[in-house]
Amino acid sequence: MFLGHYAVGLAAKKVVPKVSLGTLFLAAQLVDLLWPLFLLLGLEHVRIDPGNTAVTPFDFYDYPITHSLIGAILWSVGLGLAYTFLKKDRRAAAVAGLVVFSHWILDLITHRPDLSLGMGGTTYFGLGLWNSIPATLVAECGLFAAGIIVYTRTTAAQDRIGSIGFWSMIGILSLIYVGNIAGPPPSSASIIAVAGNASWLFILWAYWVDKHRTAKSSAGQS
Ligand SMILES: [Zn+2]
Secondary structure, three states, rough: OOOHHHHHHHHHHHHOOOOOHHHHHHHHHHHHHHHHHHOOOOEEEEEEEOOOOOOOOOOOOOOOOHHHHHHHHHHHHHHHHHHHHHHHHHHHHHHHHHHHHHHHHHHHHHOOEEEEEOOOOEEEEEEOHOOHHHHHHHHHHHHHHHHHHHHHHHHHHHHHHHHHHHHHHHHHHHHHHHHHHHHHOOOOOHHHHHHHHHHHHHHHHHHHHOOOOOOOOOOOOO
């Protein structure tokens, strides 16, 4: 899943309006942001496998540190604790931790059975939404649209960075998604490990545009 994770970050803004969209994107995508680093370190592995599912040409055969259930729980708790330490806001920290965990639930729905429970697991889980391109598109685009509606109803742009900057980010994310689905698979797994790090750009982008938007007074209290 790609857009669906960003959708959770966008929607979470309604629950914790004081938390930057950058932090919420970081939480929603934390394990996918760490994954390329673990690939580069040789601690996790992926191979190119066209037809692995209808949607993805990747075989995620070894990624328990970022994508096992235990891993997801530890990263959720870790981010929650880090947020509490830095910002002294336990409620926002709990929400950020839950947003981290939402990644695993959404991946569980989308991936074929390649998610383990623990680090050394041999039983894998995944409900396989990716076996259907139409169902994947409906789910991802529906979630993304809902997230955008919630975020734009929760916040108002103060200036052009808050409006044009925000909508440009949404546009680029959508284009990348189309490219991922319609484009050819990368030629090697090492390209994924390097290119995957570009996702950090959207974290910075979200911090930037969120600073140029204010929470509307009707937004939920944090
Ligand atoms: Zn993932």
